Amino acid sequence: MGVEIERKFLLRGDDWMTLGEPVFFRQGYLSSHKDRVVRVRIEGDRAVMTIKGRNVGAVRGEWEYPIPMADAAELLDGLCEQPLIEKYRRKIAFAGNVWEVDEFLGANAGLVVAEIELQSEDQPFDKPDWIGDEVTDDLRYLNSSLIKHPYSAW
16 A cells, blocks of 8 residues: 655745746546545646545555546546646755645635655654645645635635
């Protein structure tokens, strides 16, 4: 079984905006149930289907598979729950780790979060100055929650 250990943070300031190359993401959900999420995503020039289990703190099962771009576009436009999530992602290396910064568009415009994937829940890591409050345990910040309760409606 694949396992994802991820922590999520809000950002402060805009120093992060000069770091990393933004890649456009378009993603949707075939299932956004809290016990099982099935996501289709086009990220730049590749497409993937991801299956995730229920979060237990910062840990959950995760399986990801490449799929043809045409299939992903068809699924996003025809079968996925609406609205889709659209965002720009920047990968930013810092102190031996990679931070993924997501700048959301559409109904979630104004929301910017950073995630870090870890090898264990208690793995120590350094935070850049632009990392703010942790929101790992706040389910509102899950992408699968943002399709039902967009940031603009909070």
